[in-house]
Amino acid sequence: MSDLQAQFEQAQKDVETLSKRPSNEELLALYAHYKQANEGDVSGKRPGMTDFRGRAKYDAWTKLKGMEAEQAMSGYISKVNALLDGEKI
Template sequence: MADLQAEFEQAQKDVETLSQRPSNDDLLALYAHYKQAIEGDVSGKRPGMTDFKGRAKYDAWARLKGMEADKAKHGYVTKVGALLDADRG
């Protein structure tokens, strides 16, 4: 578990080194996996229809409901790795 935590923390640093901004879908996946890993299941009220960004983030996170923190961390690390590989060409 300590290794996964270290990988998760490194992935958070590595994602900042991307030369191109990830797609909105990739950003939502990163956001959802990060939030699920750190906070657990989504909480609070779903944002209203005029808050497109907030609603998309809420929905992405809600799709991971019930996922264990370690699995969410692994998903985050995997996604960052794929983005880094694509970034390097």
């Protein structure tokens, strides 16, 4: 397992330990980076107008289209670390 993969998996565990819930924007960024790292570019149809949550997740993931898995992992790790650092203040 690569060092980046190990850090990515640790970040997935660390995000579960946050004492306060991240903002919706932060959650969408985490979701998008996670999905891009694990599945690549978004696929399928954009959810309908009444599926606000699904639509927001789809749109966030779409913004990362073309990003390499390693870059998405690094982005996820950075975002988790920033959230953890914010709790230390």
